[in-house]
Amino acid sequence: MMTLTGLYRLVAAGLAGAALLAGCTATGFSLPGVSSDYSGGRLAGKVVWHDLLSDTPARTEAFYSGLFGWEFEALPLESANYTLIRHQGRLIGGMVDQNELPIREDVSQWVVVISVADLEAAVNALDSAGGKVLTPPTSLGERGDLAVVTDPEGAAFALLETRHGDPADGGDRPASGDFLWDELWAGEPEAAGNFYRKALGYGLEQRELGSDQQPLSYTVFNSAGQPRAGLRGLPVEGLKPTWVSYVRVADAAELESILSRVEGLGGRILVPATDRPAGGRVALIAGPSGAGIALQTWDNSAVLGMQGDEE
Numbered sequence: 180m181m182t183l184t185g186l187y188r189l190v191a192a193g194l195a196g197a198a199l200l201a202g203c204t205a206t207g208f209s210l211p212g213v214s215s216d217y218s219g220g221r222l223a224g225k226v227v228w229h230d231l232l233s234d235t236p237a238r239t240e241a242f243y244s245g246l247f248g249w250e251f252e253a254l255p256l257e258s259a260n261y262t263l264i265r266h267q268g269r270l271i272g273g274m275v276d277q278n279e280l281p282i283r284e285d286v287s288q289w290v291v292v293i294s295v296a297d298l299e300a301a302v303n304a305l306d307s308a309g310g311k312v313l314t315p316p317t318s319l320g321e322r323g324d325l326a327v328v329t330d331p332e333g334a335a336f337a338l339l340e341t342r343h344g345d346p347a348d349g350g351d352r353p354a355s356g357d358f359l360w361d362e363l364w365a366g367e368p369e370a371a372g373n374f375y376r377k378a379l380g381y382g383l384e385q386r387e388l389g390s391d392q393q394p395l396s397y398t399v400f401n402s403a404g405q406p407r408a409g410l411r412g413l414p415v416e417g418l419k420p421t422w423v424s425y426v427r428v429a430d431a432a433e434l435e436s437i438l439s440r441v442e443g444l445g446g447r448i449l450v451p452a453t454d455r456p457a458g459g460r461v462a463l464i465a466g467p468s469g470a471g472i473a474l475q476t477w478d479n480s481a482v483l484g485m486q487g488d489e490e
Contacts, residue, residue, distance in 0.1 A: 209320020210254075210261065213292075213339070214270060214346040221296045222345045224379055224402030226361045228292035229272040229424055230337070231470060234285055236262065236276045238445050238467035245444045246437055247356035247426065266356050277468075287468035290327075291336045291361050291408075291422045293379065298324045298340035301379065305338075308377040316340075330374055332366050332420040348405050352479040359427035359475055362409040365420050372398050372410055381407065388456035395456050425473040431460050434476050438462055 213228045233239040243249040243264070250265040251274070260279045264272040277286055295301035298316045306312055309331040316324045323341040330336075353359050365371035375381045382401035387394060398410040413420070428434045434452050441448055441464050449471060450463040459476040466472070 210273070210322040211263070211270070212321050212323075212343055213341060216346050216350070220344045221341060222294055222348060222403055222405075223296045223301075224381055224400065224407045225294045225345055225348070225405070226291050226358075226408060227294045227339065227341065227345050229358055230290045230292060231264075231272065231274045231288075232277045232290070233274055233287050233466070233468040233470060234277045235287075235445075235467040236274060236278075239274065239470075242444045242446055242466045245440060246446075249356070267354060271358060285469065287466075287470040289422075289424050289470055289472055291424060292325070292339050293336060293407075294345050295338045295340055295379070298326060298338060301338050301340075302326050302328070305378040308374050310374065310378055330363075330365075330371060330378075330420070332371065334363060334365070334420040334422055336422050348403070353427045353477075355427055355429040355433060357427050358424060359477055360409065360425040361407075362411065362423050362425065362473075363420070364413050364418065364423060365410060366413055368396065368398065368410055368412050371420070375400060375410070397456075423471070423473055425461075425475040428474050428476045430476055430478075434460055434462060434474060437474060438464070 231239070240251045240262075244251070247266065249271075250268075252263040252265060253259075254261050254263070260276055262274040262276075263270060264274060280286075302312055302316060305328055311329045311331075313327045313329060313335070314325075316326045318324050321342055323339050323343075325337055325339050327335065327337045363371060363375075372381075372383050376383055379400075380402065384399040384401055384406075386397045386399065388397050395411065399406050400408045400410060428437060431452070438448055438452060445467040447465045447469075448462065449465055450461075452460045452462040452474075455461040455475070459478075461476075462474045463471060464474060
């Protein structure tokens, strides 16, 4: 059973963390692109990156290395408060040490980064639709231009116009330990869907999941004919709206093996493994810094609508 105290850590940092993530981009160094494969052009609406703010960077590295085999690579510049995250040699995200940021409160959290074709136009559309721009478009060198924003309910995320393009759709299926899916938990899902449709041009595909006793209305955000992210209501009353990222786990046995190592590596299990209406099993954990992330079993032989359903 999900509890408010267990999940609130996912979103407590909210706007402050997102603003700081963008603030640390103004240090004058160039970040590498999100992929070495730019054959996809710019795929507006696709989640192309994940950034982590952590106040325990060394322990966080050991935690994710021990769970998933992630590799961490600090940029070779003294002023660069940024560490690249790789999985099986492929770039999948980055980490910022919040201890080097001018703030006292803990803002540890994961932030999703969504591709846009034209950042200035996207920022203007988001503002017109009722969102808030926390930081104006900022150059990250080879990576492209980034802006950190929130939707009308306060869920924070980032928009990125990549310099050379995005990873193509239809590539390799996510391996165990890769990011699998991203999901918005919204207080008013219908209003949230309309906002993201207007601001980012998403198509909205409605699905009814769950059982007769516990139905779940679910929306899949689509662009260019591909599922990009999910939208659902808040699983616990009183939880603040937030984006949640999911890491793929091969099967239930591997999920239990990972969960058995979480506490020993300095993390916490927020929600134990449970069946998910869309299929598979899901658990929520937090790393040493408290930043929350979801684990989802998924059979790669299935065609993903991703978390919404199998097609």
